[in-house]
Amino acid sequence: MQRITVSEAKLGMKSARSIYNADGRLLLAEGVPFNDYYIKRLNEIGLPALYIQSPLSADVKVPQLVQEETRIMVTQLVQKSFDGLRAGKRVDLDQFKEMAKSIVDEVIQNRHTMIHLNDIRIHDDYTFGHCVNTCILATLTGVWMDYNEKELYELSLGALLHDTGKALIHKDILNKRGQLNPKEMTEMQRHPEYGFDILRRYSQELSMLVVHVAYQHHEKCDGKGYPRGLAREEIHEYARITSIADVYDALTSDRSYRSAMLPHEAYEIMQAGSGTQFDTEILKIFLQQIAVYPVGAFVELNNGEIGVVIQVNRNMPTRPKVRIVMNVAKQFCSPESNQEQDLHENLTCFVSKVLSRAEVAKLEKRFALQGFTAELQEQSG
Ligand SMILES: [Fe+2]
Ligand SMILES: [Fe+2]
Incomplete structure (x- = not known):
């Protein structure tokens, strides 16, 4: 699976994930090859990026904490409630409660799944998907903090509703492509x-703890946050968790003014905020859930081999299992040859670099040029 920008989409590439429009309608099902019409539609809807099946890692499946169907349903609910609030209607809290319960149930069930990739969002819809993702990440953190179900449910609901106030921010400011000016920033x-x-x-109908997540999620542990400049324990624990999930999701999402950061880059930035912006202990628990080198990432090893991550190791997150796609002699290895490096076992070997999207694209091009698949078929035939 490889993340590309829409402008890089070419005929014949296959989407590695189903793509939906803002209303949750299916635009392109997983595995369907792009044609002229699809490429035109993808450009029209303003999708910032998409996942395609890489010929070098077509068999690698990325694990998910919450099913795509649940994500879509919850995203639609957040969008509907934002539209309702703008039109002066009430929020349907029963639906939010139901969705928070579903997320808690799924996250508990998948608690051993590490945090992988974000969903892909259309720029103007950033806020909706962001609320859902922040909720999923906060809930997982709560699970690993041994929260009971009632606490998990409150935390999940609070995180899901954390940016409700953005419904009252003018859309021109909320969806502005580019940095906000000081007046817009204040608003x-x-x-x-x-x-x-x-x-x-x-x-x-709502616990005040849930309400306070919305109020306190931009406070910082050193007291330099807003709106009230609260510090450390003055900030409720649910809000301290949500603030970590909120920032991680923002860093790893495509925004109108920059593209998404890779997990290992976001990891470093989050770590730098330990004790000042974020609660040290909670951050530690959160970062343990991040797949620093996620399944599907292309990495270079210190021995010169290049491979794709096929399994992450919770206890040693920087030592995943890697399937080699190019050996030391810079020759491609077929997926069937199953040449693997388990960095958990081979301690002299480590990841020296994560390949950028451009570098992976170059590699795929060379792979295609060599007609490796055709050659293999000829040999086996
Ligand atoms: Fe916020
Ligand atoms: Fe947020």
Whole structure:
């Protein structure tokens, strides 16, 4: 699986994931080859990136914490509630509660799955998918903090509703392509207060802890956050968890002003905020769930081999199992040859570099030029 920009989409490439539009309608099913019409549609809907099946790793399946169907349903609910709030309607909290329960159930079930890739979002829809992803990441952190079901459910609901106040931010500011000016930034930074004001009207149906996640998720442990400059234990634990999930999701998502960071880059940035921006202990637990070199990533090893990650190791996240696609002599190895390096066992070997998208594309081109598959077929025939 390889992430490319829409402008890099070519005839015959196959999508590695089903692609849906903002209404949740299927645009392109997994495995269907691109034709002129699909490429035109992908450009029209403004999708920032997509996953394609790489000929070098077509058999590698990326694990997911929550099923795609659940993600879509929840994303649609968040979008519907934002539209409703803008039109002065009430939030249907029963539906949110139901969805938070589903996420908690799925995350508990898949608790051993590490955090892999984000969903792909259309720029203007960033906020909706972001709320869902933040919720999933926060819930997983809660699971590994040994929260009971009631706590997990409160945390999940709070994280899902954390950016509710953004419904009151003008769409021109919310979806602006480019950096905000100081006036716009001040308005944007009011969304925790807006969210608090909206959600506290539901105090009969909603725990105030949930409401405070929306109010406090931009506070920082060193007291330099907003809106109130709260520090450390003054910030509720649910909000401290949500703030970590929120920033990680933002860093690893494509934004209008920059492309998504790779997990190992985001990992470093998060680590740098330990104790100042983020709670040290919670951050430690969160970072243990990140697949630093996720399944499907192409890596170069210190011995010169290039491979694709096929399995991550929870106890040693920097030592995954890698299937070699190019050997030391710079010759391609067929997937069938099953040449693997388990870095957990071979301790003299380590990842020296993660290949960029451009480098993987180059590799695929060479692979295609060599007509490796055809050659193999000829040999076996
Ligand atoms: Fe926020
Ligand atoms: Fe957020």
